[in-house]
Amino acid sequence: MPPSIPRHQLISGSRATALGTLASRVLGMLRDMATAAILGLSGGGVMDAFVLAFRIPNTFRRLFGEGALAASYLPVISAELERQPHRAWKLASVLFAHLAGLLLLLVLAGEAVLGVLALAFDSPEIRLFASLAAVMLPYMLLICLAAQASATLHALGHFALPALVPTILNVVWLVAAVAVAPWISPDKAVQAHVLAVAILVAGVLQLAVQIPLLRARGFRFDYDPRAAREKFTLILKAMGPMTVGLMITQINSLIDSLVAWLLSSPSPDGGPISWLGGRLDYPMAQGAVGALYYAERLYQFPLGILGLAVATAIFPLLSRHAARNDQPRFSQDLTLGLRLVLFLGVPASAGLVLLAEPLARLLFQHREFTSQDALRTAKVIAGYSWGVWAYCALPVIVRAYYAQGDRITPIRIGTATVALDFTLNLILIWFMAETGLAISTSIGASLQVVVLAVLFSRRKVPLGWPSLAATSSKTIIATALMSAAAVAAIELLPHSAGLTGRLLDIVIPLAIAVVVYLAAARFLKIRELGLLFAWGAQAK
Numbered sequence: 001m002p003p004s005i006p007r008h009q010l011i012s013g014s015r016a017t018a019l020g021t022l023a024s025r026v027l028g029m030l031r032d033m034a035t036a037a038i039l040g041l042s043g044g045g046v047m048d049a050f051v052l053a054f055r056i057p058n059t060f061r062r063l064f065g066e067g068a069l070a071a072s073y074l075p076v077i078s079a080e081l082e083r084q085p086h087r088a089w090k091l092a093s094v095l096f097a098h099l100a101g102l103l104l105l106l107v108l109a110g111e112a113v114l115g116v117l118a119l120a121f122d123s124p125e126i127r128l129f130a131s132l133a134a135v136m137l138p139y140m141l142l143i144c145l146a147a148q149a150s151a152t153l154h155a156l157g158h159f160a161l162p163a164l165v166p167t168i169l170n171v172v173w174l175v176a177a178v179a180v181a182p183w184i185s186p187d188k189a190v191q192a193h194v195l196a197v198a199i200l201v202a203g204v205l206q207l208a209v210q211i212p213l214l215r216a217r218g219f220r221f222d223y224d225p226r227a228a229r230e231k232f233t234l235i236l237k238a239m240g241p242m243t244v245g246l247m248i249t250q251i252n253s254l255i256d257s258l259v260a261w262l263l264s265s266p267s268p269d270g271g272p273i274s275w276l277g278g279r280l281d282y283p284m285a286q287g288a289v290g291a292l293y294y295a296e297r298l299y300q301f302p303l304g305i306l307g308l309a310v311a312t313a314i315f316p317l318l319s320r321h322a323a324r325n326d327q328p329r330f331s332q333d334l335t336l337g338l339r340l341v342l343f344l345g346v347p348a349s350a351g352l353v354l355l356a357e358p359l360a361r362l363l364f365q366h367r368e369f370t371s372q373d374a375l376r377t378a379k380v381i382a383g384y385s386w387g388v389w390a391y392c393a394l395p396v397i398v399r400a401y402y403a404q405g406d407r408i409t410p411i412r413i414g415t416a417t418v419a420l421d422f423t424l425n426l427i428l429i430w431f432m433a434e435t436g437l438a439i440s441t442s443i444g445a446s447l448q449v450v451v452l453a454v455l456f457s458r459r460k461v462p463l464g465w466p467s468l469a470a471t472s473s474k475t476i477i478a479t480a481l482m483s484a485a486a487v488a489a490i491e492l493l494p495h496s497a498g499l500t501g502r503l504l505d506i507v508i509p510l511a512i513a514v515v516v517y518l519a520a521a522r523f524l525k526i527r528e529l530g531l532l533f534a535w536g537a538q539a540k
Contacts, residue, residue: 024163025301027170032297033363034177038191040368041294041376042287045125045266046188050195051293052257053132056110057140057199059254060103061147072239073148075319075403076231078155085218087228092152093221094228095235099148103141110137125266128189135196142203149210154316156217165206172202252418252444253296256437259425260288287373288434294364295380295438302348302388310337311395318403327461330403335464337396338453339471343528345389346472347479347517351510352385354486358505365502376434383438390445397452404460413451417444471528478520486513 039047073095080088111134118130150162176198181191225232265271265282273280314337321330352359357378365374398410421444428436457463489509495501521529 024166024170027167027174028297029301029363031170031174031177032294033366034174035195036294036364036369037366038177038181038368039188039290040287040370041290041364041373043188043192043290043368045286046128046192047293048261048264048287048289049125049129050132050192051289052261053129053136053196054199055254055257056133057136057138057143060106060140061143072235072402074151074155074316075323076235077152078316078319079323080231081155086222087231089219090222090224091228091231092148092219093223094225094232096145096148096221097223098232100141100145103144107137107141110140128192132192132196135193136199139199139203142200142207146203146207146210149207149214152214152219153210153217158213158217159313161210161213165210168205168209169199169202172198172205252421252441255418255422256292256425256441257289259429260284260292260434260437263429264288283429284433285376287376288437291373291377291380291434292437294360294377295384298359298363298381299352299384299388299391302345302352302392310340310392311399314396315399315403318400322403322405330400331461331464334396334400334461335467338393338463338468339528340531341392341396342389342468342471343475343521343526345392346475347482347513348392349385349388350479350483351486351513352388353382354483354490354513355506355509356381356385358490358502358509362499362502362506379432379435380438383432383435384442386439387442387445390442390449393449394445394452397449397456400456401452401460406460409455409459410452413448413455417448420444420447471526474521474524474526478517478524478526481520482513482517485516486510489513 035047039050042048077088077091080091114130114134114137118127121127146165150165153159153162173195176195177191180198181194184194185191263273263282264284264286266286271282273282314333317333318330321327321333357375360374360378360381361371364377365371401407401410421440424440424443425437428440430436432439453463457465486509489512490505493505493508495505518529
């Protein structure tokens with residue numbers, strides 16, 4: 001299908017995924033607001049323990065669910081569906097069965113380790129973490145199976161339902177935070193456990209809701225390991241390097257959280273670090289892990305809508321081009337994907353930096369979440385936001401490598417990024433506290449995207465650099481005009497302490513920024529604007 005057709009698969013798939021993801025992100029933001037209201041930024045350490053416990057199943061979701069396994073499985077199942085649909089269902093059945101068995105073993109092993117951890121350490125913080133993690137660990141099994149169901153639906157050309165599946169978690173979590181947890185107990189630890197149980201319930205629903213559509217499209221469980229052995233082995237071989245590559249990204253996030261947890265004072269008043277001999281004071285206060293979580297959730301809003309939406313839609317397309325060795329179409333569609341990400345990601349970066357503080361006040365400053373907590377979180381949001389454009393571009397360029405069968409280069413560049421990020425972490429936290437962790441991530445992601453794009457263009461398929469440069473330069477100009485208008489609005493706007501005032505502090509500058517950016521984009525004739533809004537512009 002020519003890229004000039006308005007219903008180009010990349011655009012239509014991105015739109016469907018983006019709309020579903022938008023609904024999920026909005027609900028996710030509401031759930032985080034509700035969580036902040038009952039647990040605050042720290043909650044006496046409860047929020048920090050809850051965030052770390054939730055990271056365990058969430059990390060496996062990104063690795064086995066939405067990450068390595070889905071990325072290696074999708075090209076193979078797509079090809080099988082085109083050639084021999086009955087063999088595709090055999091492959092899907094074998095994959096579901098083996099994945100369930102592996103994850104069940106991991107859950108059982110994890111539960112045993114958490115039990116030993118709770119018994120071995122006489123620490124309320126560690127025991128709370130172990131208890132919360134034990135409740136949420138089975139979610140890993142459920143959400144990874146749900147993610148494979150979503151990948152199968154992607155191969156069938158269905159993007160809307162998989163994009164809506166995450167909303168189930170957000171709805172269940174939101175109901176638990178607003179109505180169930182406060183009703184059961186005022187104790188924050190008990191409330192955190194209620195949220196943990198809600199996450200587990202949501203996992204069951206996320207898997208169950210996709211089964212009817214799969215069956216309607218012909219899926220029947222047909223476990224035949226011998227018939228699927230060749231393709232299953234191919235998936236496993238592809239998955240290994242991908243897992244390592246994605247582990248690098250997850251390790252990076254985990255390192256940030258662990259550094260924040262280990263180098264945050266257990267006391268609100270700070271103090272010397274006892275396990276370093278008391279020679280240095282803690283660089284961060286209690287609640288640093290919570291600040292990272294809330295800020296991460298906010299900057300991932302545009303990432304989910306822009307970067308992952310384009311990456312999800314573009315991967316099957318690039319895989320087919322690679323299978324046909326159609327380098328011109330591969331270059332054309334990859335360049336288009338990166339242009340779309342830059343056109344939307346650069347102004348998103350600037351907008352989040354400018355509105356970080358009013359956003360933190362509006363979204364999180366309620367009940368247990370104080371104005372000081374909001375200010376700390378805003379600084380972290382701004383630190384992360386400088387790299388939003390890079391976070392959005394990264395999944396697109398990495399999937400281009402995967403489509404070309406290269407799973408090693410992203411690992412090498414990612415490893416170097418982890419080393420850089422960790423080094424910057426240990427330097428910047430002493431001057432900027434947890435904000436330094438966020439800025440380290442932004443710097444690392446930006447360099448990672450640039451290096452990956454340059455290497456891909458040199459070694460794989462040449463990118464359309466003239467069109468990328470044109471989009472980038474025009475986007476930067478439009479973003480600069482947008483930022484100037486937003487800053488003027490922020491400075492001239494009369495501020496109010498009430499909820500209406502907080503809302504206006506965001507809505508008015510944001511509305512002005514959007515209008516100015518769109519007007520500037522149209523004046524500068526940025527082609528992506530017409531493509532996205534179906535004004536008849538052609539992608540070239």
